[in-house]
Amino acid sequence: MNHNVVTDRPTFVTHLECSISGERYDADRLHGLSRAGRPLLVRYDLAAVRARLSRDEVETRQTDMWRWRELLPVRGTENIVSLGEIETPLIPIPASGGPRVLVKDEGRLPTGSFKARGLVMAVAMARELGVKRIAMPTNGNAGAALAAYASRCGIETIVFCPEDTPEVNVREIAMQGARVWRVNGLIDDCGAIVGKGAAEGHWFDFSTLKEPYRIEGKKTMGLELAAQLGWRLPDAIFYPTGGGTGLIGMWKAFDELEQLGWIGPERPRMYAVQASGCAPIVRAFEAGEEHAERWEDAHTVAAGIRVPRAVGDFLILRAVRESGGKALAVGDPAIMQAVEDCARREGLLLCPEGGATLAAYREALKTGEVDETEQVVLFNCATGLKYPMPPAPDTLDRHAEIDFAAL
Amino acid sequence: MNHNVVTDRPTFVTHLECSISGERYDADRLHGLSRAGRPLLVRYDLAAVRARLSRDEVETRQTDMWRWRELLPVRGTENIVSLGEIETPLIPIPASGGPRVLVKDEGRLPTGSFKARGLVMAVAMARELGVKRIAMPTNGNAGAALAAYASRCGIETIVFCPEDTPEVNVREIAMQGARVWRVNGLIDDCGAIVGKGAAEGHWFDFSTLKEPYRIEGKKTMGLELAAQLGWRLPDAIFYPTGGGTGLIGMWKAFDELEQLGWIGPERPRMYAVQASGCAPIVRAFEAGEEHAERWEDAHTVAAGIRVPRAVGDFLILRAVRESGGKALAVGDPAIMQAVEDCARREGLLLCPEGGATLAAYREALKTGEVDETEQVVLFNCATGLKYPMPPAPDTLDRHAEIDFAAL
Structure with a gap:
């Protein structure tokens, strides 16, 4: 039924590469971290992909994440276990964000998250x-x-x-x-x-970045965004950053797209968003460090980004710096306020981590880090339905006289 | 960004029609129920649509529900308030359903339901x-x-x-x-x-079927299904039936598609699935009645189909009978068992109402009402995340000696 999943494909993986030393590893063998204890990155023969595939051809395909198969590592179609990995929509939030702010709603994916x-x-x-x-x-x-x-x-x-x-x-x-x-x-x-x-x-x-393939799946966020925006990347991306796989993955995706000639050298500024109660990447970013120390006593309402230590810290910091972006921390009250505003004014219930990106965007607007004329994408990484919400109101007695005007 | 939403469109609505008397009502005016107290149906100039639009052209459009715009009532593009109404995926459930059973996962829509x-x-x-x-x-x-x-x-x-x-x-x-x-x-x-x-x-x-347009939105389930299955409808559809808008809407959609020449006269058997604790349509179906009396003391774990009385009862019964289908009731234990099996074996968490369709399918398989060679679509009408789940297990003490082999 889904041609993207059942179609046999040539695959273009050449090898894996240590993200810190560049050391090569064989593809098609089981790997964890590299000998240097760092994540392995999957490398492709992009020249061969470029010779064979155009972005126009990709656009004729069904819009799920398997349309990108030449840029993905799976060789045997029969090993794909799909639950319907649709392309997630971009939703404008003019009232709580701004005129050019889009939320990429990752809560629509299977199991409700990116x-x-x-x-x-x-x-x-x-x-x-x-x-x-x-x-x-x-x-x-x-x-x-x-x-x-x-x-x-x-x-x-x-x-x-x-x-x-x-x-x-x-x-x-x-x-x-x-x-x-x-x-x-x-x-x-x-x-x-x-x-x-x-x-x-x-x-x-299967810890974050301790096997090489989750990042390849996450990079489809970047591929998808490029196609959805007509092969022009946004000015800025605000990404809720725990382990950072998605941010690293998107940065890798943009590089691969440029090597294919499908986009130019322009890049969005990448903003890694953390919670004030757990902001190891922000601390390292501000201190000019290449690695981030463990954050002690981590606490935040945004549990998904409560990650005291990230094995890919240097990859996150590198991408943020190369992009001209920043690592930003926001407090829980600002997060909850953003979730509430977006639900009430846009009808879009963000998860707290998604709320953190809106809170960080608002703060960045105030400090002049971004301006309203820029196109910005915020990542809502999961459905807001999994998270605590304020209690709802009282019961109305249907047998009593109802004062309709007061409801 | 979404061309389907921003593109100006000709609209083809000619009038509204009382579903029981056939009396005509003006389009472009606010209506509730008809003078006969029954739902109004929207009618289109399908000959004009047919002259202008092909199913191949529809297939070139972005796959959200607005690709069907010529068959929808909205005239002013500026009135569409979109939250990203994507095409919902069809997911095989071979282990808990059968080799040709597909779940249409409506939980992917905005706010998590159809x-x-x-x-x-x-x-x-x-x-x-x-x-x-x-x-x-x-x-x-x-x-x-x-x-x-x-x-x-x-x-x-x-x-x-x-x-x-x-x-x-x-x-x-x-x-x-x-x-x-x-x-x-x-x-x-x-x-x-x-x-x-x-x-x-x-x-x-805005009660179910008391205004004329919810049904037009719901009918896109039928339009979408036809396109997804290559313009061949499945042999049977199992639909969780409370107010029944979706079932009535799909039946209307199939009729419109046939008038457009996009499908033939074949129809799926429509199975209206209710819970044993609230089964007014099943009772009326079995008694050969055209209308369904209120079900007293309604109770079921599947709250979405706990609808004691449906204003469109006769439309549901008519569609089910014309299709050669049935109205079927399933008990709460069978519903919960279906939800559990599908989650555990397929990785797909159904809502209880979706579970009811799987339970009904299994029962229909036993009685010979359907057989395994038939293509069947079950509607999972909402994300399973909004519903109660059994409690999860205990805490592991990280400071204690862990017996890994026993985990």
């Missing part, structure tokens, strides 16, 4: 490479996406999340066939357990 | 016709969609829902700018309040 992009790819590759058992630390949404795709193809999953992860996330993960554990700690504490179990051979480690 | 289709259309028409204040009874999802679209264009909304409506729905409605009240009763009790207030001139009544 994590589906990364996990559908990583699970397909794990399947291709024979993995039978996967473990992952998660603040909720990544675990849900992993559980969904892995259960669908019979791969066993064990998921660890911080003990205060919202109940709906934990239940969703369990419903979708994973064994899920709450842990008395934060996501990097969960990550330590996953790492230990992996070292002892109990499972394959 | 109600967005009807409400985006009804709000656009209300705006076109000058309505400033709207009230609605809802089991949750319709109210959320109304609130979102109406708030987005400054129309005031007052929403009434049964007092046991899940908290997440009520909060979502409130967040999106409606004034929302719980009522100690069921949806038709809420409807009575809305009707009284409308009669007294406090607001316009």
Whole structure:
């Protein structure tokens, strides 16, 4: 039915490359981090893609993430486990944002978050490479996406999340066939357990950037954005940044698109948005550091970006700096205010992390970092329905006299 | 950006027609029910559409619901208040359904349910016709969609829902700018309040089928399905039936498509699925009645189809009978089992109403009403994330010795 998924494709992966040392690794073999302990990046024969594929041809294809197949690592079509990875819409928010502000609503993806992009790819590759058992630390949404795709193809999953992860996330993960554990700690504490179990051979480690393919799925956000905007990138992108896979992925996507000749050298300014209660990347950015130290006592309403330490810290910082953007922190009150305004005035219920991007945009507008004439894309990374909302009002007695004018 | 929404279009509406008497009503004027107290249907100059538009041309357009604009009632593009009404994916569920069973995942629409289709259309028409204040009874999802679209264009909304409506729905409605009240009763009790207030001139009544345009939005499910399946309709459709707007709308869509020459006379068997605890349509179907009496003491876990009385009862029954289908009731345990199986085996979290369609399909398979070689579409009308899920497991102490093999 979906030609993008069932069509056999040539694949163009040449090798994997250590993101810090440039060392080459074979494709088609199972890898975690590089020998230097850093993420591996997938490299393609882009000259061959360029000779074979035009952006016009891509535009004739069904608009889901598999239309980008020549820029994706999956070789065996039969390994793709799809739940309908649609192109997510761009929604104007003129009243709470501005005249040229668009929200990319990633909550429309399977399991309600952008994590589906990364996990559908990583699970397909794990399947291709024979993995039978996967473990992952998660603040909720990544675990849900992993559980969904892995259960669908019979791969066993064990998921660890911080003990205060919202109940709906934990239940969703369990419903979708994973064994899920709450842990008395934060996501990097969960990550330590996953790492230990992996070292002892109990499972394959699916932590953010510790396997090479989630980033390839996430980069489709950048590919999609380019196509949706008529192959002109926006002036600025505000991206909620925990592990940063999506930001790194988009930056990689833009580079690949330029090498294909589908876009020019222009780039959006990339704004990595964090919460004031957990802002290791912002601190490192401001201090001019290349790496970010662990953030102690992390706390924020935006659980998805409560990531005290990111293995791809230097890749995030590098992309932000090269783009002329910044790393920005916003407080929880500004986040919640942004969520409320956007829901009330635009009819669009953001998740707190999405709210953080709107809050950061508003702040950047005030400081003159952006201006209203610029085209800006904010990433709403998940449906707002998974998050706590203020209580609703009282009951009306239908047997009583109703004062309609007062309702 | 979205050409389907911003493109000026010719419109082809000729008039409205009473669904029971055939009496004609002017288009471009505000209407509720017909003088006979029944729903009004929108009629088009389909010969003119046929002369002007081909299905191949439709296929070149962006795949959202506005690609069908010649078959929709909105005349003024500027009245469309879009939140990104994407084409919803069809997802195979081979393990919990069968080899040719597809779920149309309507939870991907704005506000997480198929109600967005009807409400985006009804709000656009209300705006076109000058309505400033709207009230609605809802089991949750319709109210959320109304609130979102109406708030987005400054129309005031007052929403009434049964007092046991899940908290997440009520909060979502409130967040999106409606004034929302719980009522100690069921949806038709809420409807009575809305009707009284409308009669007294406090607001316009947006109850299911009491204004003519929600059905035009809902019919896009049928249009979309035809295009997605290569202009061949499936053998059977299982549809969760409360007010029945979608079922009636799809039946109307198929008729319009045939008049355009885009499909032939073949039709799917339409199965109206209800819960055993609230099955007025099933009772009327089995008794051979043309109308359905109110179901007393309605109760089911699938709140969206807890509709004791439907103003379009005769239209639902007529479509089901003409199609050679049936009205089917399933119990809550079978519904919950279907939700659980589909989540665990397919990674797809259905809402209870969507679960009801899977449960009904399974039952129909047992009785020989359908067989495995037939292509079947089940409608999952909303994201499963809005609904209660079983509790998740205990906390793991990261400081203790972890027995990895036992996890």
